[in-house]
Amino acid sequence: MKKFVNDPDDVLAEALRGIAVAHPDLRVDAENRVISRAEPTRAGKVALVSGGGSGHEPLHGGFVGRGMLDAAAAGEVFTSPTPDQVLAATQAVDSGAGVLHIVKNYTGDVLNFEMAAELAEAAGVRVESVVVADDVAVQDSTWTAGRRGTGTTVVVEKIAGALAEEGADLAAVAELARRVSGAGRSMGVALTSCTVPAAGRPTFELPDDEMEVGVGIHGEPGRSRVKLASAREIAKLMVDPIVHDFGDPVGPAIVLLSGLGGTPLIEQYLLYGEIAPLLADAGVDVQRVLIGDYITSLDMAGASLTVVKADDEMLRLWDAPVVTAGLRWGA
Amino acid sequence: MKKFVNDPDDVLAEALRGIAVAHPDLRVDAENRVISRAEPTRAGKVALVSGGGSGHEPLHGGFVGRGMLDAAAAGEVFTSPTPDQVLAATQAVDSGAGVLHIVKNYTGDVLNFEMAAELAEAAGVRVESVVVADDVAVQDSTWTAGRRGTGTTVVVEKIAGALAEEGADLAAVAELARRVSGAGRSMGVALTSCTVPAAGRPTFELPDDEMEVGVGIHGEPGRSRVKLASAREIAKLMVDPIVHDFGDPVGPAIVLLSGLGGTPLIEQYLLYGEIAPLLADAGVDVQRVLIGDYITSLDMAGASLTVVKADDEMLRLWDAPVVTAGLRWGA
Known part of the structure; x- marks a missing residue:
């Protein structure tokens, strides 16, 4: 380790x-x-x-x-x-x-x-x-109903x-949070396992020529383990299940492509270059996009794609000032 | 790969x-x-x-x-x-x-x-x-005089x-850039090699129980290859050469701890928890700090520490608004 x-x-x-x-x-x-x-x-x-x-x-x-x-x-x-x-x-x-x-x-x-x-x-x-x-990726999982x-x-x-910063009350903030939550879909792909420090060895074994499609953020199994594919093919494996799950055309959206901790930014951008045209073809109108390590799985090589169907209020609040270690703009 | x-x-x-x-x-x-x-x-x-x-x-x-x-x-x-x-x-x-x-x-x-x-x-x-x-780390290197x-x-x-954004002229901007450049010292440590895509294999071999102290951002050799050490010991291997090189007490400083691409943020913060008291003991008065992936070496696991001796003008300009994909605040 x-x-x-x-x-x-x-x-x-x-x-x-x-x-x-x-x-x-x-x-x-x-x-x-x-x-x-x-x-x-x-x-x-x-x-x-x-x-x-x-x-x-x-x-x-x-x-x-x-x-x-x-x-x-x-x-x-x-x-x-x-x-x-x-x-x-x-x-x-x-x-x-x-x-x-x-x-x-x-x-x-x-x-x-x-x-x-x-x-x-x-x-x-x-x-x-x-x-x-x-x-x-999956309906139930290792640690999930x-x-x-x-x-x-x-x-x-x-x-x-x-919205909370603007002074909205608890009911309004909770209602919006549920709306955003319900409007989001994600799908991840792991190229390698992660290693939990206290365990000292990889959480799962993944051969050099395979990847885990639909991996969970703790290394839980996904939909399938398949041969390592090109970024172009991987992009499709991420976009298709999300678009399919939405069913109806998505329209305006906020998109997050997050590295899983061990994948450098140059690969994330390359992957996004493949994802973007697929999203456009599927009727996702990307209004805002974040690329980088935002939700990770220790040192796992991989990435996860999140698409959130966004109305005008969500976009306005997305653009509002934020001052945190991990996300900062407008102030 | x-x-x-x-x-x-x-x-x-x-x-x-x-x-x-x-x-x-x-x-x-x-x-x-x-x-x-x-x-x-x-x-x-x-x-x-x-x-x-x-x-x-x-x-x-x-x-x-x-x-x-x-x-x-x-x-x-x-x-x-x-x-x-x-x-x-x-x-x-x-x-x-x-x-x-x-x-x-x-x-x-x-x-x-x-x-x-x-x-x-x-x-x-x-x-x-x-x-x-x-x-x-080193005076001359693989690709460096x-x-x-x-x-x-x-x-x-x-x-x-x-400073350029404020409208200063070329001579003033160049003079300040040289001053900042002269006020900075860095030292990196690699736990693993990186893999250049076109090469398809690790740039260098590093046994499971060893690390490269003073590695370059392309995997160039550093000062020494030693047994893998604790974060506490590694912090010392990064701070000591920098402080020694400054010679005189540093005083106010801007500090950057950058992951090299394959090291997750939780480890970077853990390492900074060891670095900070060593800097304080050595008379470095950390005025600003950035932790995250800012200058990387593809997927290399490792980190580099940079300390820049900073005067009031530098701190003021550091705090000025910046709107880029990699660094953003104040606007």
């Missing part, structure tokens, strides 16, 4: 130390492993809390900041945060206006966020939740975060 | 196609392989042109935009752009106020930029040049770009 680590069991705690020292505008609660904005939530502002297993950076901690999340609970690598962690995050950022939980659809995450929501409500915090389940949650989460966090 | 490619010989041309379709605010000259701002250079504004071999993305094309570069000439992977390419970039963006060439110190780059500068001047374009040679140019280039492009 060739990684920048000390003790493989300390990866999360030590990465949080780096985040704390690099970003004075964030507050890192080392005990609860919660990253939140250093400034208290403005009175009356709905707070957004997300979280999940670590190893997908910049998701979620890298999206904490003005115009996006208020806090993120960081589980151990590929492990759901505990209810206590999510509760701590929730209580740390509630201004009284309530908290929206943004949850990726993995069984542990869903259960632990639900439990945290109950505990928070018992303590007087209003909580709404949105569960993102956008991965069209229903579809897995992946790249659309970034778009939900951005757009709902912008 | 597990990469998103079609024909390995077409990687650059096809990546440029992806850049063109993803970024309507950029103009991609496919024939000359030049990325420039879509808007013509404002009358009277000094233009900044950089470039070099591809495979280091987002450097340089990802830094073209308001507040940073006006154009970048993209050579083939790990291959200097030709004089013709650099000339085309230079002529495309000159507004009459002259052009600053920002060149990383590799023999081919230096010669080809020099030749392009002569051709441009013969065609009536005033050109000044700054050569960045900040890598403290003197030190190699690496991460400080990002800082030069940002700060000189901001």
